[in-house]
Amino acid sequence: MPSIRFSCPQCRTRLSAQRDQIGTPATCPECEWTFYVPSVDEKEDEGVIKFFCPFCNRKLSATADQFAREIPCPFEDCQKPVLVPSPEWKALPPVAPEPGV
Numbered sequence: 001m002p003s004i005r006f007s008c009p010q011c012r013t014r015l016s017a018q019r020d021q022i023g024t025p026a027t028c029p030e031c032e033w034t035f036y037v038p039s040v041d042e043k044e045d046e047g048v049i050k051f052f053c054p055f056c057n058r059k060l061s062a063t064a065d066q067f068a069r070e071i072p073c074p075f076e077d078c079q080k081p082v083l084v085p086s087p088e089w090k091a092l093p094p095v096a097p098e099p100g101v
């Protein structure tokens, strides 16, 4: 199934979302915390995240000490600086929700 799994940043409830919900606001059904759906599959207890190079679209992985830092794409024909996504979720600014999409 094309879904991703992640934890609620507030109450750590395990949640899942469809890939087309990545980067969109979601509300936790348990604690009603609103957050952005992360763009990575969260791996259980490994401190490693997988993400895609935005330049060559190949799958990369990074460890906890690389979160939110730029690393060069490890593929020789790319080597572009890639910002490693951070597993921390951004809190939503207090804006009114958009009218029905």
Ligand SMILES: [Zn+2]
Pocket: 008, 009, 010, 011, 012, 013, 028, 029, 030, 031, 032, 033
């Ligand atoms: Zn929650």
Ligand SMILES: [Zn+2]
Pocket: 053, 054, 055, 056, 057, 058, 073, 074, 075, 078, 079, 080
């Ligand atoms: Zn690349």
